[in-house]
Each structure stands twice: as C-alpha cells, then as structure tokens.
Amino acid sequence: MKQAIVCVDDESIILDSLGEQIENLFGNRFMYEYAENAEEGMEVLEELTDEGIDVMVIVSDWLMPGKKGDEFLIEVHKKFPNIVKVLLTGQADESAIHNAQKNADLFAYIQKPWTAEQLETVIKSGISTIDKEGK
Known part of the structure; x- marks a missing residue:
C-alpha cells in the first residue's frame, strides 16, 4: 500500500522548505502532498484515502487564516484517527x-x-508508533 505524508502551512516558503526537508529525509518511501490551509488539507486527506x-x-x-491548526487537527482526528498529527508552530x-x-x-509539536533533525526524529518516532500498533 502506498503511504503519504501531508504538510499544511499557509506560507509557501515554509511549505516548500518543510517539503524539501521531509523529501530529503525519506526519499521515495512516501508520497508527499501539500496544502495551504485547513480546508485544502482536509480535501487532500480525503482524496488520498479515497x-x-x-x-x-x-x-x-x-x-x-480561517481555521487554526489545533482545530484542524481535531477535525482530522475525528475522520482519520490513525494519522500521526504534528503541530508546527511559531506562536501557538x-x-x-x-x-x-x-x-x-x-x-x-x-x-x-x-531543524531537520527535529523533523526526522518526530516523524520517524510517529511512524514507529503506527508500525507497533499495526495500523
């Protein structure tokens, strides 16, 4: 089964940087999708799942803008409880x-x-929790 990592950020510079780092860390192990707001993020999740x-x-x-990350992730959790959720914040x-x-x-969070190291540690440990739970 194909697996994906999704990133959501309204600042394209941050989204590009985040995406580049994650893709460099994990290469072709995953598909990568990006969204610039919560609404778009939910659409991406639904499309991938479909x-x-x-x-x-x-x-x-x-x-x-629109919906804050915590509210968005709560919505994500209700629909997709098995996804590992990470909040990226400068001022939460x-x-x-x-x-x-x-x-x-x-x-x-x-x-x-x-740093790329923080990102790698959090994502790898998040994925390992899924692997352990056998989801």
Missing part, C-alpha cells in the same frame, strides 16, 4: 497545544524555526 493511500503523518502549521499558545493534545491525539 485512492487507497495510507496517510501516515500530517504536519500542520498552527497560525493559519499553551491552550492550543493542550487542546490538540487532548482532542486530536497530538503526537508532537515542533517550534519554528525547526
């Missing part, structure tokens, strides 16, 4: 992080600016 592609990880920005407040941890089964 195509029988297993979305392993979603990395979402917190501060986005504690309550937003707590909200996502409590209601979206948030796996981790990464502060901007992040």
Whole structure:
C-alpha cells in the first residue's frame, strides 16, 4: 500500500522548505502532498484515502487564516484517527497545544524555526508508533 505524508502551512516558503526537508529525509518511501490551509488539507486527506493511500503523518502549521491548526487537527482526528498529527508552530499558545493534545491525539509539536533533525526524529518516532500498533 502506498503511504503519504501531508504538510499544511499557509506560507509557501515554509511549505516548500518543510517539503524539501521531509523529501530529503525519506526519499521515495512516501508520497508527499501539500496544502495551504485547513480546508485544502482536509480535501487532500480525503482524496488520498479515497485512492487507497495510507496517510501516515500530517504536519500542520498552527497560525493559519480561517481555521487554526489545533482545530484542524481535531477535525482530522475525528475522520482519520490513525494519522500521526504534528503541530508546527511559531506562536501557538499553551491552550492550543493542550487542546490538540487532548482532542486530536497530538503526537508532537515542533517550534519554528525547526531543524531537520527535529523533523526526522518526530516523524520517524510517529511512524514507529503506527508500525507497533499495526495500523
């Protein structure tokens, strides 16, 4: 089964940088999809799922127009509970992080600016939790 990693961020520079780092880390092991807001992110998840592609990880920005990352990840969790959810944030407040941890089964949050090492550690450990649970 094909597997994917999805990234959501309203700033294209960040989305490009994030995507480039993840693709460099994992090469052709995964498909990579990108969205610039929560609505688009949900459409991408639904399309991939409809195509029988297993979305392993979603990395979402917190501060986005329309819907904040914690609210988006809660929605993702309701529809796709097995996806590993990572919140990327430069300015999420504690309550937003707590909200996502409590209601979206948030796996981790990464502060901007992040390092490739942080990204790799979080994504690999997130995927290993899926592998262990046999999802």
